[in-house]
Amino acid sequence: MAWLQIVVQTSGDQVDSVSETFNSLGALSVTVLDAGDEPLLEPAPGETPLWSSVRLVALFPAGQDEDTLRRTLHQQLPGLSEEILVETLEDQDWSNTWRDSFSAMCFGKHLWVCPVGEMPQPSDAVVVHLDPGMAFGTGTHATTAMCLRWLDAHPPVNRQVLDYGCGSGILAIAAHKLAAAQVTAVDIDPQAILATQENARRNGCEAAITVVHPDALQAGAVDLLIANILANPLIALAEDFSGRVRPGGQVVLTGILSEQAADVQAAYQPAFDFAPPARDAEWVLLAGTRR
Numbered sequence: 001m002a003w004l005q006i007v008v009q010t011s012g013d014q015v016d017s018v019s020e021t022f023n024s025l026g027a028l029s030v031t032v033l034d035a036g037d038e039p040l041l042e043p044a045p046g047e048t049p050l051w052s053s054v055r056l057v058a059l060f061p062a063g064q065d066e067d068t069l070r071r072t073l074h075q076q077l078p079g080l081s082e083e084i085l086v087e088t089l090e091d092q093d094w095s096n097t098w099r100d101s102f103s104a105m106c107f108g109k110h111l112w113v114c115p116v117g118e119m120p121q122p123s124d125a126v127v128v129h130l131d132p133g134m135a136f137g138t139g140t141h142a143t144t145a146m147c148l149r150w151l152d153a154h155p156p157v158n159r160q161v162l163d164y165g166c167g168s169g170i171l172a173i174a175a176h177k178l179a180a181a182q183v184t185a186v187d188i189d190p191q192a193i194l195a196t197q198e199n200a201r202r203n204g205c206e207a208a209i210t211v212v213h214p215d216a217l218q219a220g221a222v223d224l225l226i227a228n229i230l231a232n233p234l235i236a237l238a239e240d241f242s243g244r245v246r247p248g249g250q251v252v253l254t255g256i257l258s259e260q261a262a263d264v265q266a267a268y269q270p271a272f273d274f275a276p277p278a279r280d281a282e283w284v285l286l287a288g289t290r291r
Contacts, residue, residue, distance in 0.1 A: 004061070004088060027059060030056060111125075126177045176208050
């Protein structure tokens, strides 16, 4: 089965009206994408910030009349850009498409992330298996990669670990595979919680990883807290996180752009001593030890 895809560019404040128009015309889905290269900080619960310039991608069943769709869009949205991209997409096995773009990756010396069913060659490999169709994080983003490399270099053997903002569960599962004594994974997104639980099951460690919403997170200090959630939430959670790491324990913070690193480190400086930051392009990872 073929599909008709329509792509338009508009401003962030017009997203709702354009999306409603697409839906009224019978769109099967509407996806919002960044039209430029604008960093978007992670929203607080209940907030839905958008980029200043966005691309909306609407998918329609094949057979829709292109001219009618264009004309209707311009009639109902007179301020819409004249450039409307319309193309036909042939149906395909999307799960295999994901798999084609996701292959085994090594982070550090021993830690590997692989699609389900694939194994790396090294006999001493520590392997995290992920289903790319549930990708909230597969290691391809610089911040996730930095966390994985840090874990490989500092295996949390017999340590209690808290992964705050767990996404796919990749860091929580990696910590367990690297011999952590106990792992708790936390996320505000119910879909991320489900993805983490499913990926933990695929790795045979669902009983070893506790997955919860922040509201259900119990009090208590851990040996290692990892948070890959961007700068503003990290700053807002500095006092809470400081209280969740026992003296001598460590915090690993990322999702931080280079120009934000000093502000994040300053928020944690009263409680932590920091190593020199690790960098990957414009992203920074901060690792500190609790005094």
